Amino acid sequence: MSLLSLADAVTKAEAVLIASKTAPEAARSVATALVKAQADGLGGHGLMRLASYAAQTRCGKIDGFATARFTQTAPGGAIIDACNGFAYPAIDLAITRLLDMTTHAGIAAIAITRSGHCGAMGLAVERLADAGLVGIMLANTPAAMAPWGGRRALFGTNPIACSFPRSGKPPVVIDLSLSRVARGHVLAAKQRNEPIPLGWALDKDGQPTNDATAALAGTMQPAGDAKGAALALMVEALAAGLTGSHFAAEASSFLDAEGPPSGTGQLLMALNPAAFGPGIAHIEPLFAAISADGNARLPGDRRLASRQLARSAGIEVNDAWFA
Amino acid sequence: MSLLSLADAVTKAEAVLIASKTAPEAARSVATALVKAQADGLGGHGLMRLASYAAQTRCGKIDGFATARFTQTAPGGAIIDACNGFAYPAIDLAITRLLDMTTHAGIAAIAITRSGHCGAMGLAVERLADAGLVGIMLANTPAAMAPWGGRRALFGTNPIACSFPRSGKPPVVIDLSLSRVARGHVLAAKQRNEPIPLGWALDKDGQPTNDATAALAGTMQPAGDAKGAALALMVEALAAGLTGSHFAAEASSFLDAEGPPSGTGQLLMALNPAAFGPGIAHIEPLFAAISADGNARLPGDRRLASRQLARSAGIEVNDAWFA
Numbered sequence: 001m002s003l004l005s006l007a008d009a010v011t012k013a014e015a016v017l018i019a020s021k022t023a024p025e026a027a028r029s030v031a032t033a034l035v036k037a038q039a040d041g042l043g044g045h046g047l048m049r050l051a052s053y054a055a056q057t058r059c060g061k062i063d064g065f066a067t068a069r070f071t072q073t074a075p076g077g078a079i080i081d082a083c084n085g086f087a088y089p090a091i092d093l094a095i096t097r098l099l100d101m102t103t104h105a106g107i108a109a110i111a112i113t114r115s116g117h118c119g120a121m122g123l124a125v126e127r128l129a130d131a132g133l134v135g136i137m138l139a140n141t142p143a144a145m146a147p148w149g150g151r152r153a154l155f156g157t158n159p160i161a162c163s164f165p166r167s168g169k170p171p172v173v174i175d176l177s178l179s180r181v182a183r184g185h186v187l188a189a190k191q192r193n194e195p196i197p198l199g200w201a202l203d204k205d206g207q208p209t210n211d212a213t214a215a216l217a218g219t220m221q222p223a224g225d226a227k228g229a230a231l232a233l234m235v236e237a238l239a240a241g242l243t244g245s246h247f248a249a250e251a252s253s254f255l256d257a258e259g260p261p262s263g264t265g266q267l268l269m270a271l272n273p274a275a276f277g278p279g280i281a282h283i284e285p286l287f288a289a290i291s292a293d294g295n296a297r298l299p300g301d302r303r304l305a306s307r308q309l310a311r312s313a314g315i316e317v318n319d320a321w322f323a
Numbered sequence: 324m325s326l327l328s329l330a331d332a333v334t335k336a337e338a339v340l341i342a343s344k345t346a347p348e349a350a351r352s353v354a355t356a357l358v359k360a361q362a363d364g365l366g367g368h369g370l371m372r373l374a375s376y377a378a379q380t381r382c383g384k385i386d387g388f389a390t391a392r393f394t395q396t397a398p399g400g401a402i403i404d405a406c407n408g409f410a411y412p413a414i415d416l417a418i419t420r421l422l423d424m425t426t427h428a429g430i431a432a433i434a435i436t437r438s439g440h441c442g443a444m445g446l447a448v449e450r451l452a453d454a455g456l457v458g459i460m461l462a463n464t465p466a467a468m469a470p471w472g473g474r475r476a477l478f479g480t481n482p483i484a485c486s487f488p489r490s491g492k493p494p495v496v497i498d499l500s501l502s503r504v505a506r507g508h509v510l511a512a513k514q515r516n517e518p519i520p521l522g523w524a525l526d527k528d529g530q531p532t533n534d535a536t537a538a539l540a541g542t543m544q545p546a547g548d549a550k551g552a553a554l555a556l557m558v559e560a561l562a563a564g565l566t567g568s569h570f571a572a573e574a575s576s577f578l579d580a581e582g583p584p585s586g587t588g589q590l591l592m593a594l595n596p597a598a599f600g601p602g603i604a605h606i607e608p609l610f611a612a613i614s615a616d617g618n619a620r621l622p623g624d625r626r627l628a629s630r631q632l633a634r635s636a637g638i639e640v641n642d643a644w645f646a
Contacts, residue, residue: 073429073597073598073599074427074428074429074430074595074598075398075399075427075428075429076398076399076428076429076430076431076598077428077429077430077594077595077598077599078429078598079598079599079600104397104398105397105398105399105400105428105430106396106397106398106399106400106401106431106432107397107399107400107428107430107431107432107592108399108429108430109429109430109594109599111599111600113600134561134565146616146619147613147616147619147620148619148620149617149618149619149620150613150616150617150618150619151616151617151619152612152616152619154609154612154613154616160554160557162557162560162561164560164564172556172560174553174554174556174557176550176553176554178547178550180547206617206618222547223546223547223548223550223551224501224503224545224546224547224548224550224551225546225547227499227501227546227547227551228546228547228550230497230499230622231483231497231499231554233495233497233609233613233622234483234485234497236609237485237487237495237606237609238457238485240609241487241603241605241606241609242457242594242596242599242600242605242606243599243600244600244601244605245600247608247609247612249612267599269430271400271432271565272397272400273565274396275396275397275399275400275401275402276396276400276402276432276434276565276566276590277402277434277436277565277566277567277568278567280564282564282565282567283560283564283565285570286477286556286559286560286563286564286570289475289477289570289572290470290473290477290556293469293470293473293474293475293477294472294473294474294529295472295473295529296469296470296471296472296473296474296475297470297471297472299553299556
């Protein structure tokens with residue numbers, strides 16, 4: 001392990017990608033996103049992804065030289081074809097365009113298709129809130145969860161993120177996936193040869209299991225059971241169905257260099273608060289009341305503390321990540 | 324109990340409201356919504372609400388003579404002031420305007436403020452999908468749930484609804500509230516002097532309880548625990564914060580004739596599929612795969628079966644509802 005400044009970490013990650021069939025602009029976008037996630041303490045979407053990304057560009061599963069193509073379809077609507085490149089440059093483009101489009105249209109949404117792993121979505125919607133907009137983002141991911149009562153993994157873990165601007169304070173950012181726990185916890189239990197708690201996963205017949213191997217052959221439990229499964233359907237239909245992207249059950253893994261491009265989708269939305277009410281000052285008492293309620297905490301507080309530390313002291317990195 | 328055709332049930336409900344300080348157009352809108360919910364088997368949002376609504380118009384908590392006021396703020400944005408009248412006429416107006424606005428703007432949203440109980444939201448978004456749009460609706464409700472780790476009920480049960488058009492089939496409609504169970508189940512347990520299962524509710528100190536009385540003095544558990552609480556915050560901030568409406572903790576009950584108007588808010592959104600991808604035919608394989616997966620079921624299947632029966636055979640009504 002060594003300690004790197006955020007700027008140095010971006011430069012190092014960029015170099016790894018550029019050496020692995022990736023255009024400099026794309027490498028910069030991806031490296032920035034990974035380092036920001038790492039700085040926020042979101043290691044799962046941080047620099048540990050770098051080696052897997054580089055392997056995917058080297059074999060062409062991700063096209064490191066793709067350029068995202070933007071097509072505006074309506075004052076509030078547009079489509080970005082990520083062309084099987086990285087999701088991050090497509091998201092950067094979407095954010096830039098949403099800032100423009102909402103000025104006129106009040107609300108705007110952009111569908112991103114032929115995309116892939118989009119990392120910490122909270123970081124994307126936060127940029128919309130930094131510009132004074134309410135941001136919403138939905139994404140589908142490779143197969144992880146079944147419809148309620150079903151056995152086949154037709155939904156990903158399908159994250160939802162949302163951000164709200166505040167006056168003189170960092171935005172409030174909500175970012176969650178719809179599985180009860182991340183699949184990584186099941187993998188870790190299997191490696192340790194330990195059982196998993198009932199409620200994490202179902203086996204291939206849709207029955208609760210505490211066996212990690214059976215769980216990996218089955219599906220993850222949705223957070224909130226039937227309600228979480230219904231929300232996962234909503235996200236799958238919006239992020240993949242509406243955008244014309246690969247459904248979870250069709251999408252290749254985000255993690256390995258096997259198979260065709262993942263081809264998943266994202267839907268980003270932004271609302272100009274002025275078009276819908278008295279403005280962000282009216283939301284503030286809600287946030288203040290949460291902060292004032294004992295052990296409750298605003299979502300994102302922990303990420304901001306981690307970010308602060310990373311900015312001043314740098315981040316610990318594993319040298320193997322850049323190998 | 325007696326059996327009524329849907330048309331007769333609407334006429335009877337309308338008459339009760341008109342006799343209780345409500346304008347004929349508002350009475351028609353409310354009666355239609357209640358009967359539709361009843362027909363769909365959603366009794367909690369059905370005709371059992373009629374007496375409570377009539378009591379609220381008689382005392383002026385709901386202004387039965389209010390006219391919803393529409394202000395367009397942008398091609399995709401508008402605000403409807405329900406003027407402390409019923410939510411239903413405001414929602415009717417929002418749906419009509421969204422159909423227009425999305426034709427040009429691709430996506431449109433309408434904030435409804437100074438509103439109140441909006442019943443079965445699935446019925447509202449379904450009308451958007453009947454017109455070929457993807458519909459999304461969020462609402463806040465009076466205080467029910469605490470932020471995760473907190474004690475104070477700062478969020479309502481905050482329902483989310485979403486609808487997707489299908490070619491030659493009724494839309495797929497998702498409609499769920501974010502509490503694990505409805506507060507009505509706790510009330511029923513208290514009346515029967517029975518304990519409630521752990522996991523339904525927290526006491527006033529934020530601790531799990533199986534005592535129904537302690538639960539009613541505390542908060543309902545969110546579906547999906549911390550994730551459900553985060554989603555409830557998202558809905559509260561969008562449906563009440565953005566729209567400039569009363570937050571859950573400020574809103575008077577939807578059920579009784581005490582206090583000032585509830586003043587909660589709703590946010591309706593509609594997306595024109597053509598602006599975001601290849602169209603609804605691309606979503607269909609997802610719906611087909613769910614229907615094909617053993618015991619899984621598309622959300623809304625049960626409602627459609629109930630509706631079919633109600634249309635052919637009528638609905639069972641309790642004469643006391645119309646007293």
